[in-house]
Amino acid sequence: MEFEQEKVERLLKKNFFISPSAHIYGGVSGLYDYGPYGCPLKNNFINFWRKFFIIEEMMYEVDTTILTPYEVLKASGHVDKFCDLLVFDKVTGEFYRADHLLKQEFSKMEETDQIKRIIDNLDCLNIKECDEIIKAYEIKSPNNNELGNTTYFNLMFSTFIGPKTQNMAFLRPETAQGQFINFKKLYELNNSKLPFASA
Incomplete structure (x- = not known):
């Protein structure tokens, strides 16, 4: 049986276990408020964790x-x-994590020793190296648009x-x-x- 995150999230939101924070103003991705059922559930997890790890140990x-x-x-x-390295789509303005985008794009290419080295060192790239790789391999956004310069996101x-x-x-x-x-x-x-x- 496959876990379907979207269905679980819909159920939790429908029954006000959680709700997007500031939902009446459109909400913000990743921020949630706990509702009347979510608060005790969260507190039960915390209490179980405290009992198991802190009190018993x-x-x-x-x-x-x-x-x-x-x-x-x-x-x-x-x-x-x-911090993460980010690149953006010059047309849509959408931002992408550079390491994720490069890994995704390199997975579509034939794996050479050079590409394998780059994939193995994605976490160590700096801005200059990332820009050079994007240029050398003509990496585009998922919408096939040109990417802007790499930036740090703290x-x-x-x-x-x-x-x-x-x-x-x-x-x-x-x-x-x-x-x-x-x-x-x-x-x-x-x-x-x-x-x-x-x-």
Whole structure:
């Protein structure tokens, strides 16, 4: 039996488990609100997870802020590396992830050693290399239109803490950074002994 995501989503939306956020203004792709049935379902998952991983495994529980200062994510490498390369269709303006588009287009071509090397290194390409590959292989958009120059798209949502623009922060891209920042405090709480676990 095949899982049909669209049918499941339709059912969840119809019965208000979830609803596109700001739906009366057209909504935004990927953003959802939980309804009266979705909230308890989500909370049941969280409670099950907490019981199984935190309580039964006797982990230290930490709930860190959703905003992470710039310095933290700069030190972890997120500021420089947590981004995708995007290309856009010059006619429609539609954006595409460069690595996905290249992989899709190369899958239609005869695999040579050169193409295999490119596919194996798609995650490591920079803007210049991506543009050179698109030009060399005459890669087009899925609509067969010319592609614009490659750009970086930062996957983290940035903001500022307070009125000063030098206090830059990001909506945390992952919860692990809060664990790392608090490691010393957790270690001390555990009588400065290893091992211990936290979540």
